Structures are given as C-alpha cells and as structure tokens.
Amino acid sequence: MKKLVISVILVNLLAACASQKAPEAAPAPAPTPVVEAAPASAPAPVAAVAVDALNDPTSILAKRSVYYGFDVDTVADADKGMLQAHAKYLSEHSNRKVELVGSADERGSTEYNLALGQRRADGVKKLLELGGASASQLRSVSVGEEKPKAVGHDEAAWSQNRRTDLNYAQ
Template structure:
C-alpha cells in the first residue's frame, strides 16, 4: 500500500515539476501506479510551493526502518531524495531530521541509534542536492513514541526519521 501511494505521489510530482529534469526521480520510481487514485489527486498549480501540496511527494515527511537498522530503505529513498532536491532549490530553507526508535534496547542505545537514523537521512538528503548546513539532526531515541503498544504494530511506527521544515 505504501508503495502505491508513493507511485501516485511521484506521478504528481512529475506533473507539477514538468519543467524540471525528471531523471533522478523517475529512476527511483517503483512499479505500477494505481489509476483510480491518480484521478482523485489532480496536479497542483506550478506556482504553489510543492511543500504545501498535500498530493506532492514532499508531503511525506517520515521514513521507516527495520529493527536495529539505520540505513534508509529502498522504498523510502524517493521521498528523501525529493526533499534533498527541494532543499537544493530552496537554499534558504532549513530542516530538522528527528530520529526515533522502538523501545527494544536501552534508552541510551536507542538515543544513539535514533541519531544514526537521522544522520543516514541527512546523508541521503545531501545526495539529493541539499547542503549539510541546511540540516540539523537530532534523536529522541525511544523517548517520544508515536504508538505506545508493546507490539510490532507500534514498534514499526516508532522506528522512524521525521523531516521537519
């Protein structure tokens, strides 16, 4: 499901930024988009800041990680690269990347792991064109869980880096 949404958003991004070189975004685009949802989300006007367009890929600000892993997963790379590109085009914008973890591990280990998750997103943002000076990284470790259950359903939501403008 997540993949489908990404595809839809990618299509919209391409439409919105028709004048821009679509190559790197297209390269990362996964399989078949869902036709039904494409109709529902009309491309936004070019004048609108794509950051404010709920249908744009930039509306996605969270990336997720497997247990004890801090590398950005393939499925989330297009999101991070799109934000990197946006930051490249808006050099005055600054962001915070906040790393989070599930509760398995010690609080301090998770603080370190969350920092690494934020750093790995930062690296990919720079790869996408952002300057390192535009990005602050912080970690909340396991201290600010989005979901509070002791189960994988909660943990998977908490293993996350958030991009905050």
C-alpha cells in the same frame, strides 16, 4: 489562465483537508507562499501560480517520515525517491531548513536507542546532502525511545516508533 487560478485554489483546499485528516503523520508547515500573502477573503492573485510544492498534499514532498526495521538504520530503497525529492526541493530553496528527528522503538536500552535514532537521522541527512541539499539546511537529532508516537509492547506500536521525521522549519 482562469483554469490555473482554479487549480491553485484546489491545491490549497486539498492542503487544508490533508492537514486536518492526519495532523500527526505529517506535521504540515505553515504555508509560505513565494508571493506576498493576500488576505484570506481576497481571491488568490494570478501571480500565485508559483505555489510551494511543500504545501501540495499530492506531492511526494508530503511524505515526511522514513520507517525502519528493528535495529536497522539504513533507508529502504522504497523511501529513497522521496528523500531524493526532498533533497532536490532543498537545493532549489536554499532558505529552507529541515530538522531530522530519529527515533527508535523501546527495545534495547534508552542510551542505545538514542544512538540508534541519531544514526537513523544522520543517515537521512547524508542522503539529503548527496541529493543536493546543503549541510547548513540540515540538523539531525535523536529522541531515542523517549517520545513514542505509539504506545504498546507490540510490533504495531514499535513499527510506528522506528522513524526519522523531516520537520521543516516554519
């Protein structure tokens, strides 16, 4: 039993580290423990073993972005396992909601890129639904090329901007 408590604390520590290291790559949602929140100073209660897998930085659920090739909107096979895991998580946590935000690199027109970003987000939404998530948990939108994560006229920037982010509601 003692061992379990330690591992829970470890997981929380790791989560803190991860969110400090890469706040941009995966905007970590506020931890939402299943049990009532204990004051920070108090030791974690034994019942906290039911940790939310969403807060586990070692979980595949810590991956929240799908990347694409130029003018491509289908999810690469390599990312399907990750989306499958999110779908399973959503099906098991029906109170959870996630916003899917599609974006595109700056090549093309702003309107075409808005449409492309929407198609990317809609594609991810469809996969999540197929995996068991309910449509009511999902909202897909696009920012097109309007909110670039990386700036520059090169593939290094463009590849960062061709993306669908899974943003869990807090």
